[in-house]
Amino acid sequence: MSTTHEELRIEAPVDALDTVARLAASGRFAEYVVYERPGEWVFAGDTLGGVELDTDELRVSWDGQVRATTWVGRPAIALDEALASLPIGDRQAYGWIGFEFCAYTLDAEQHLEGVHELARLMVPRIEVRIDGSGMTIVGCDDAERDEIRAIVNAADGPDPLAEPVDIRADATDYRGRVATAVAEIAAGGYQKVILSRKVDLPFAVDMPATYRLGRAHNTPARSFLLRMGGLEAAGFSPELVAAVDEDGVVTTEPLAGTRAFGRGVAADSAARIDLESDPKEIVEHAVSVRTSVAEIESVAIPGTSSVSDFMTVRERGSVQHLASTVRGQLSEHHSHWEALEVLFPSVTASGIPKRESVDTIFRLDGAARGLYSGAVVTVSSEGVLEATLVLRAVYQQNGKAWLRAGAGVIEQSRPEREFEETCEKLASVSPYVVRRL
Template structure:
């Protein structure tokens, strides 16, 4: 069957998120990952190969054939080597890694249940890219390209939401926060991010939720995926790590939160409050300090630097204190090394990271999975980007849910931290579309 490589730019797409939602919702291109960054959306679909890594087994597939084997060592190195064995021919890879991926580097393997999925990457046959110059299609047959163009050009109405109830808390979140504050004040660690899960009582139309949520959020990155039995859509507030073709490694820690979108005067007042709150400043400063140390451990000496320190960035229903940390990757380090060192994000785990992650596993109770993990893209040139998975909706055959957390330090108050989770859940909960 012949394929087309349609690289001629066409008319501008006025609503890329809606076009991407239609491509996903059409359900004719197999599994997919949609990823938005810096004004470009990509729809990567119909895997020709992939890599699945769980606690016990590595499975590598290519054009219908799958091999399975036990693995040992560190998950990042295992994925790097597995990708290197595939005949990619310059193709890109897309996928996700779960929070539990960090356990091997942080001595927390005993916390991870058997058969937990750690990572799932795929190499697409079809890629559709949309940016401010138009769109491009590669890898599709002529009939598929025609269908793609029709879906991109379609003019349909935005979906209607079934807002989710977020204030119920069967997880005992306030009590868990109080327990963490006690451990912090006893000197066990400085900070931990504890989260709570909100189950949804209906099946979710995830592509439609992505479309409606993206229209009402201001993410650093956004994503929509269906891969390995998991559907998810989210509006990521920050990068975990990016390594570009010039080997510049970047992370963007966000810590310190107030509500946003409640009117200009209220937003200005809460911004001033955020910038003056000692608890929020301490939380942010220790996060940046940790991120800088991690970048410095990866980078050529003297290249690690902090920029935009403690800027305020608006992310949907909340505003955060934010900084950027960069360095030039040392010659003996790879992009996957950078991912391993910087994952999980310090703003989604804790400080020190080892003790923080241990506390997460003990006090968050159920596995996080994709929540506070990352959606990952790997270019044909080896550049890598991993965006933090927060402000998202998740769905499997067992149900659908939301999840949000807050950074707990010694000055934390359980009621305020619970309220912060509500503020973050409000980035997604009002836009959930019932399936």
Template sequence: MSTGLRTDANPVELVVEHASAPLALMARLAGSGLFGDYVVYERPGSWTFAGGVLAEVVLDAGAVRAHWPGQAPVTRPWTGRPADALRRAFADAPLPAWNAYGWIAFECAAARPSGRLAHLVVPRTEVRAENGRVTVTGTDETDIEQVAELLAKPGGHPVGEPSPVDVSVGGAPYRARVAEAVAEIHAGLYQKVIVSRRLDVPHPVDVVSTYVRGREANTPARSFLLDLGGFEATGFSPEVLASVDSAGRVMTQPLAGTRAFGLGPDTDARTRHDLETDPKEIYEHAVSVRTSQEELYRVCEQDSVRVTGFMTVKERGSVQHLGSSVSGTLSPGRTAWDALDALFPGVTASGIPKPEAIDAITRLEERRGLYSGAVVTVSHDGALDSALVLRALYAENGRAWLRAGAGIVSASTPDREYEETCEKLSSIAPHVVPRT
């Protein structure tokens, strides 16, 4: 994915050696107040801070609004697939090169989408940390100068102490929803559904400090931190939803099957063996991988679809999962937006078959929003990378909350599924930092 942003003028670029660890650098930028809106996105070996708004695309249930530099905002109605509405909005970009960052809500996949569905920005300034070097690229010389001054200052963002959130509340209503889902599965309505529960945080949260504390304790496939339009979120995604390079190679990484992790070598080894031999967990994972294959067959060349690393145990903070990678090459005429549409929402956060599972989720739960949606970065060259949003904290209008779910199949029991949500919430709940 390219790093340059250009309008009619050449971009300003600054490359420096920087001693700070990337996590500390991202926290310093996010907490600096230099940019009202920003997105931090971590991929293996690469951290990017996207600050300020050069352009913006916002998708609501009834309309898509695009605001490009030098032009008045344009709001248009849309029908059909949300991914197509986003693709058309970015096809109109009057920029020769751009990268966009933002989020897509779970409700994009609903039969009748509602509320805010997506919010993406092309930043004024990008700061990328890779291999001990920091590259600052942008369209505004003042931004570049301010970032350079910030990088030159000693110290970093002050990180507060966590106040752990109790994950054990709310068990009774969740168990009841699980029992209802199991009954619907036995009635033949669907094979699998992910039932989640929301956990409110009893105090305002320092989201940047929570990102630092949580990232220090987690081993995510992707991590993110964002503040767009006053909505904040941070998380440690256990799996890649869709990654597409500029040559059209697609990869998704379904994880399904869960046990606790981090309880000591002997306990971790025992729970790993239990995970790898439990028929319910193996079935849950196998049907998820099969679904991911079927989804890629819709948009990829048939003989290119492959499964690798089948049922490998992935350690993700307080839990361990069974994981596999499914990949393929886009068919002629298909784009990264098609791949995202085929895989969204993640099978491991929705269910099987997806339409029936999504319908069940809308009946069993309140609006999810960003939970089990995606944080996305997309580029003019056709590349796209998206993290499935799990193990995350969300904050808006002075309130913060967590959310976690479990995959319900015919063999599920309410007590075990509730326990699984506690294990997943423990990836972030102990690391929540109050705002002072």
């Protein structure tokens, strides 16, 4: 397998969303990851190798060769060491970690019966990077570059049409599960838990078309589209779980507190005022920030943790949230992956305290979450890492497609309001789901 890593720079305006969606839909790439961060879009495909972490096995592949071993201990360390064993040079790795990844650090391994996949990382041979001034094609020969440009410049097809999705059916008794959690919180079991509900889709989904349509109507912190192994997903992430930059600064962005958005200026303004003054939402956000600060302090140099933009309102598609940013300087005694490990799962997708809330999620949410409330991850050979929270997404695997959304439950929660919040969040994706023909 070729490992050519030359670059071709094209200085010309590029429609980034259209470009990555075309590449994904082309059929040229068996596996791929699209990742959008502020100022840059990346399409990564044609796998050189990677790491697959299951509950019972670790598989490391490179240039067609696969090495399978058992593993013990912490999954973040297993991934870090496996990735470090690959000769990736200056390449990036892309992939995902599932919610169940957290079970090993939160004493919840007893809940993993029937769970198999924990994480997948791939090192691509080809990357197409798009920024504000043009496009860079990395890792392929002249013929492949011509092929990519032909895909990008092909004639436009018809605009995708979304399929109606019913998001209001309560097939898993979400209201009843919320009521159970409220009672457990009142009895002192924990402070907060994020319970979720799954909405099955009665048709196969065209993921690239759904991503293109959904991204045009959303304002995410990050977005992603992936096909890895048997899993496909497209999403519009509202927040970072963790980022560690080249200077070792660790960042997380807890969002907690939600109201609908996009219903008109007057309605949106009223909802914002209500959000900023609702004691339940303020408490929910404040305890999330406090937990995030404590987590970063556990891996940061003492005295470097800080909170900025405290309790500002950020608009994310069909909803608006209370948001804050928490940072700290990573200690030399901790790795980038350990920073992710301590912040994962996001406090705004699990609860407080994390151990008790994760136990409750396994008990009350039912089936495994998988990628939902996990993270899409990018990591460099130098360890620069970013993990974006997987919410506001559509999923497809083993012939089934679904949506999923949750809400934060505290003692003041009302089941009907939390159900309505899941509907508001689902509305970031449900109007844009395209049937695969």
